[in-house]
Amino acid sequence: MANGRIQNIHVSLRFYGNLKALLYQNHNQGKLKHILPEPTSVKDLIESCGVPHTEPDLILVNSKPVGFDHLIEGGERVSVYPFFHSFQHHSDGFLQPRGLNHPLFLVDVNLGKLARYLRLAGFDTSYSNDADDTGLIEQMIQEKRVLVTRDRKLLMHKVVTLGYLPRSDNAQIQLKEVLSRFDLFDKIKPYSRCINCNGLLRNVQKEEVLDQLEPLTKKHYEHFSKCGGCGQVYWAGSHRFRLPGSLKKILNI
Ligand SMILES: [Zn+2]
Structure with missing residues (x-):
């Protein structure tokens, strides 16, 4: 800090694919510039733009893959990519876990229809129409479930490691999004689970x-x-x- 003055940190970001839909403001092609008062982790930076850490699968800073705790100090170009199936077989630098064979889901209160569709497709899906945020987080940790919610603040909670934010308002499209994100199309077992209570x-x-x-x-x-x-x-x-x-x-x- 020369002469005791705060030097603002300038950083350019670009979000790709379906991450663009999550940005707080509409930005031209997912591009935006940010000014920060102090060095910040790349996780906090992208979450300040509206994208929870459950969503990006690859972050490049000046073309190099980095982890969420990488410190942004000024002048960087940050590229943020969602989960792409074409990335599936690579292993370096990716931020989201791979190869979840039998994911267990925990679906937030306002996505009841999606919860029923996931059960219909045979996936273990916990849902309660009166769960609160604290209860959801506790259950997610205890039962190692994937938290599916449109509440991005909840997904930004640091204890959340596996989650998904459906982009669409339509439950059928949300189902398609979840099946695609977790690569579950070949694991569908229709009519194997109760849509009311999740029982087999x-x-x-x-x-x-x-x-x-x-x-x-x-x-x-x-x-x-x-x-x-x-x-x-x-x-x-x-x-x-x-x-x-x-x-x-x-x-x-
Ligand atoms: Zn039942």
């Missing part, structure tokens, strides 16, 4: 559930499954299994 479904004999069936269901259906959690009975024609064509297309069923 098991096939049951018709006689076992006869007293729970309406006359027409008794007449027209032979194959049934039952939730091990809440006891809900499912069959091919039950309204919980009748899906819009667009959703079937996403799930490839």
Whole structure:
């Protein structure tokens, strides 16, 4: 600090792909310039632009990959990339974990429809419509779940290591985003989990559930499954299994 004056730090940033949609302000092609009062970690810098640390997969400072704690001191060019599948097989410099075989999800209160769709696709998905932020963070840590929320402040919490912020308002597109981000299209097991309680479904004999069936269901259906959690009975024609064509297309069923 020459002559005791604070020298502001200038830095140029460029965000790529679907990270641009997360910026607090619309910036031309994801480009922006920032002035900082003091050296700052690259994590704090990108989060100050609106992008939680769960979203970038690669950060280059002057063309070199860096970790989140890299200190920005002035004059740098920072490029920030989202998770790209073309990066999948490289291992250097990437910030997000790879190869999550069976991710467990924890879905925030305002994404109930997405939670049901994830269960429908067979993924273990915890959801409660009255969870608060503290409860979500605790459960995320204890059960090692991927936190899915549109609350970016929650994803910016330093204890969050695995998360995703759906960009779309539409639950079907959100499902597609999550399946794509965690590379889950070939792990979909439709109709294996209860959409109400996340319990696993098991096939049951018709006689076992006869007293729970309406006359027409008794007449027209032979194959049934039952939730091990809440006891809900499912069959091919039950309204919980009748899906819009667009959703079937996403799930490839
Ligand atoms: Zn259930």
